[in-house]
Structures are given as structure tokens and as C-alpha cells.
Amino acid sequence: MTPMLTVEDLAISFATRTGRFEAVRGVSFTLGRERLGIVGESGSGKSLTGRAIMGLTPPSADVTARRLAFDGIDLLTAPPAQRRALRGARLSMVLQDPKYSLDPVMSIGRQIVETLRTHERVSRREARERALDMLAAVQIENPARVFDLYPHEVSGGMGQRAMIAMMLIANPELLIADEPTSALDVTVQLEVLGILDRLVTDRGMGLIFISHDLRLVSSFCDRVLVMYAGRVVEEIAAAELAHARHPYTRGLLACVPVPGHDRHPLPVLDRRPEWRL
Amino acid sequence: MSEAGIGSGQGTRAWLLSEYPASRMQARLGRAYATWLRFAANRLAVVGLAILIALVLVATFAGVLAPHSPYAGDLAGARLLPPLSPGHLLGTDDQGRDILSRLIYGSRLTLAVVLMVAVLTAPVGLLVGTVAGYAGGIIDTALMRVTDIFLAFPKLVLALALVAALGPGIENAVIAIAITSWPPYARMARAETLAVRHADYIDAIRLMGASPLRIVLRHVMPMCLSSLIVRVTLDMAGIILIAAGLGFLGLGAQPPAPEWGAMIASGRRFILDQWWVATMPGMAILIVSLGFNLVGDGLRDALDPREAER
């Protein structure tokens, strides 16, 4: 099977007053129709990696890679128009907080319809039908009502479902979800993950799930990349997580308090300088 | 020698930019230096600062710099001489007075107006705005309605009315401008106060048992200060223009004071034949206003708290 996405030696850096800051260094992986988790703490470069694939890095970022290809298309050399056409239609991204990623002055339904009509030639009526179907697919109980609501009129969980509906309406082949549930309450979080899980399975999408929560990611994904200081320190099958080799991965797993595991004090990470190398 | 100079220069710089300052003084100086670096990165702002420094120097050393008396003219031999005449670089006016000398002495008046207005308005606006914003309720309503009343009058018209009532003169012009200038500062300070009032760090300090006065003075005001400084600086250009406008209308500085606006007014009679009489003070006003605007813009970038967060 040829991979859908190939990332080879991806590097992202910023010019700062004190010199060049290398936020991502030498990241390589491939992705088929599977779920890949990228885990790391703040500043690990996990979000930038996702954004670089989408072509959404800030203008000050300098992105280089030996190869960054989606379905044979070299993303770094592709003209902006082609990248725009890819975004939304074949590549899609769900961000952490729906409050900031939905347009506040446009109703939810219209945003979904607009997204669909940007990428596909469909009639207004058909677009509306499909948007309603999509809202139903993300388990919104009364799609017709939510269709006309504005983002501030819905709860966080509802907003995130609407966001997912919008991102999946054009049937992308690859979905990048950057902390899609971190702003949500635990019970809502599970519902949203359940929806995401089923849609990815049913539609055979590839998924990159970016999160700070190693346990959550490993319960959701097939494979996990653990990032630290801009590098991938370990790549591991989610089922094998208990046998992680890298001390950072193990430390990250151990330091989270879990009900029923009495450890006082909690083990803390001893960050070693050589992990950065 | 030069190497040692560079070496110690780098030492000072490192000391100022140290991530681990060892004293209150070092921390404060380091922060000031970082602000200066952001300010100096804006070339135009530095040009503006140079203009303002030049203004202060010229005003301070007017007696040394001016080649002639600003008041006594040579009515017989030197009326309305064009620029670049021998002895009169910028020419003379209708009473034979050296325009350059008058501009040099006039800078004192301009600087005095600007400083007095700033000193009178900024603290009043800051105090009214922060107290209204922090106290809320009836105090807020009362203070803001008063502010609105002053805000409702057109600035120049109210200044004109006041000067007409108090009598013309530079002091009355300053009072008139000050009374009409503080309301926007109060509004701005109130808006900033409302933004920080419910911040966790204000709640935290309330939980320490701090009195409302202490919170306003020591915790809220510093947050409003930088935008106030920027706003006042940017407003200075307009204040110079209003002062000049009052002078032009004969309601500000009185003859023979070399006030720039009044100079334009007296020069407008000959604007077609002897253009320089009105143009030279106009240029002076333009350059100084520009200086204040450039500095204000630079300060906005340098003092922006979001910038400082990084």
C-alpha cells in the first residue's frame, strides 16, 4: 500500500531576536488509512507539524522538508491555488476551540453549506440536504434547528460537533484533529471522540490526532508519535504503549495521577538534555 | 581602548538584558532597556524623538541660539526681507523682526503649552477613569456623565468660549485646552480598567486584603499607563494645533509674544507676496507635530503589553 501522506525530515524554524528557533526538527512519518496520534507537551512542535501539513503555519515560519507529499502531490512546491483546493476538500483540520474556529456572524448551517459549495458544484438545496445529514451524523438531535443557530448560541460540545460536521462535509481523505476535545467536559469529550471514531471508520479516512494526553491518544489511535523539543523521540503502536522504551514516554505515562494508583509523591520527569539532540 | 569600550558596552548590555536580575534596580533598568530596544527598532520613531529632543534643546538655549532679539525689529532697514538674506536666515517679518529668532523663542511657548496641558489633563483623566471603572455603580455613572458633558462640546468651540470668557492669553488658552482634553483620557482609562478589573491578579490582590484605593493606585493604574502615554503623545500634535489656532484667532498668546500660531496670523496678510512670513512658523508647527506623532506611534509598539508578554 502506498502511503497517503509522506513526511520526510520536516523542519520548521522561526527567526527571533536571539537567533533561529527550531520548533520542529527532522520529523518523518508516513500515514495510510489509519489513525496516527501525535503526543507531546506544549512547545514540542506537535501542533506546528499538523499545521505544516495543512499549509497553515504562520508567515514567519520557515518550513522545509526533504519530502512532504499528499497522494503524490508535493505540498511544498504546489502552487497556493492547488493547496487551497486541497484544503477542505481532501485535507481537513479540526481545531481545539470551536469558539475561535467558527465564524461568529454566520449561522452554523450556512457555514457548512459554504464549505461544501466551495469545493463541490452542488445546488443550494442539495447542499442544505447534505449539511443537515452531516449534522445528524455528528449526533446533533435536531439538525434543522441547529442549522439556523449562530455559534454563540450553542454549547462547546455542540459547537465542536458542528465544526467536525463542517470539516467532514466535503469527504476529506485526511483529517487532522488538533486537541479536538481538550476544551470540552469529560463526558462530552467521549461523545465527540465516539463520533469522530465512527466517521473515520465508516469513511475510511486517515486521521492525525494531536494531543497532550498520551492515554487518550493511545486509546483512540493505532500508532503514536511522541514528540519532545521538536523531535519525534519514539514511535510506538498504541497497544504497545505499556512497553514504551523512551524514558520521556514512560515518564509522561507515569506522572499522571490515576484513580486507584496511590503514588506519593508522583514520579516527575527528569528532563535530560540528550533528549533534545 | 576601543576594544575595552566595546567589551564594557557588551557587559552593560548583558547586565541590562539579564534573565536573572539581582536587584530591583536592575530589573527596572532592564525592562526600560528592553522597551528602548523595541522603540529604537522603529526608525521613524527615533527621528520623531530626535525632533522632540531638538525642540527641548532649542527652547532651553534660545538665548544662545537666537541671532537677534525676538521682539525688537529693524523697521527702517529690514522689513519683510526674504529668506537667506544676510543675517536673517529665514527672513524678517513686517516689523523687521528676525523670523528665525522668533521661531526659536516661540519653541518655549509651544513646549510650555504642551507640557502644561499634559500635566493638567493626563492625571485627571487617569484618576477619573480608573476610579469610575473600578468602583462601578453610581460612582461610575456620575463620573462618566460629567465626562460625557465635556465630551459633547466640540473641543475648539469650548476652548473659544472659555478664552472669550476668561480673556485672551496663553495661560487661559492652556486652561481652555486642558478642560476640553481630559475626557477622552478618562474614557480610555475606564475601558482599560474594566478590562483588568476582573482579572485573576486583581482578585488575588483583593484576597490579600488590599484596600480599593491601593488596588486602583498600585495595580490598576500601571495597566492603563502605557496606553495613556501613547494617547497623550499622539494628542500633543493636535494640542499644538489648537494652541496655534487660538493664537491665530488672537485668543491665545498676545503680541508681541512669538507664538507660532499668532505669527501665522500676522503673516497671512502678505501670504501672496511675502510667503515666508506665514510659512516658516507653519513649517515649525508641522515638524513638531510630526515629531510627536512619530514618537507616539513608536511608543505604541514599544509599550504594548502584549509585546511585553513575549
Place this chain on the structure above:
Amino acid sequence: MTDAVPALSLAGVNVAYDGYRALADVSLNVAAGEAFGLVGESGSGKSTLLRAIAGLAPVTAGTLRVEGETLTGQRRGRAFHARVQMVFQDPYGSLHPRHTIDRQLLEPLAIHGVDATSPRILRALDEVGLGAGFRFRYPHQLSGGQRQRVAIARALILEPAILLLDEPTSALDASVQAEVLNLLEQVRAERGLTYVLVSHDLGVVTHMCDRLAVMHGGRIVEELPADDLVAGRIGTDYTRKLMVASAGFRRGSDGHGHADE
């Protein structure tokens, strides 16, 4: 419970913001030296409860007592501030952005007229694991974990008996969270502090607390020892649902279901 005076006692407390009832008839006792947890989802009123104790939320009915003394209205006396302090959730918002760490720690001492400030500031920094080198830095020069340590130092510098902790680690990375939780436990052990810890994370609460209350919709749904929660001796469906949800995602369950799916 015990005949000793509880450190904190709430009876029928109500809080309303513009007609919205954020807390409804909350009654609660926290014993001296106890670590008490408040768990719930957003909007459950758990943070409002802390703010009501601190005098930062409008209490419309009910009585609050701290060490037997009744608090009235939103005003709190100087003695209260010396006994009860709070650590906020967002370490980026709880420190004044324009004051050095030194000044943040000096302020409570100055308000309470404490002399010999310098050694106390140094001791406070030392206690939370920050050296004297941090003293004259500004908050923007610190990481999130370091800021939260400063916030803890500030709360401790007046030597209070009760510490209110409002999601003290939820804005931090997991590894930093572990460090801050260890610090909080260590400080409590050394000083015999009473903690009221608000968190959405059952792991954190069961790790830190002896007893906890589950809140939902402004009410306390259930109050139980942390050990019972861990062992599954749970009285209400809502608590059970929270417990299941926090165990993580399971393939095949769509989140609506329970553990038995």
C-alpha cells in the same frame, strides 16, 4: 462529624449572578487539616463555591463559617485574608504582568504590615523550589509551572491555615502538573494546611484529597471519601458517569453508554 470546629462550614449557600443561580443550597463541612475535593464539569458551580468563600462571588443566602466565625456579605476582614488564601487556575492571568516576582510577594506583606520582608520573600521562593535568582524577574520571563509556583508562594507568604485551590494544575503540562501537585502535598504535610481543591480531573482529586463532593448544576450531588470513589462505592448515576468518562475512550462505545457496554 467530629466535635472539633470545622475549618470551613457552609450551610444553605446560594449564589446568583443577575438572576442566574450559580449555587443552590450548598452545605458542606471541611475539617481542619483535611484535603477536600470539589469535582464537576464546567458550569457545575465548583469554582463559584470557592469564590463565594473568598468573597469574590455574591452570596444571596446561607451562612459561611471559617473556623467557627461567621462571614457576612462580600467583605472579608484582615484576619480572614491572613487565614484563607487562594491559588487560581490560570498562571498566566493570576500574576500582575507589570510587577516583578519580588513585588508580587512583597505586596501581601506590605498590606499586612509585616517587617523584615526580604528574608521572608527569599524563604517563600525557596519553599516552592524557585531560587533567589527568580526574585527580580517578570512573569513573562517564567514558564507556566514557575508562575504557578510563584502564585503558591504568594498564597503561602501570609502563612494561612486554609488554601483554596481552583484548578491549580489544569493549565499545565502533565509532567509539570506532577511537580506542582507534589509541591502542594509537601507544603500541606509541612504546615498542616487545610485544602479545598477544585478540579475536573478525578485523577488529581483522588490523588490529593481525602474526601470529595461531586457537583452538578450548582448543587452537590454526592459527598464521599476518595477511597469509595476509587473502589466504585458510588451512590449516584452522575458520579458513575463521570468516573466512566474519565477512564478514557473505548472503541465501540459512543460515549452515551456506561462501563458495561
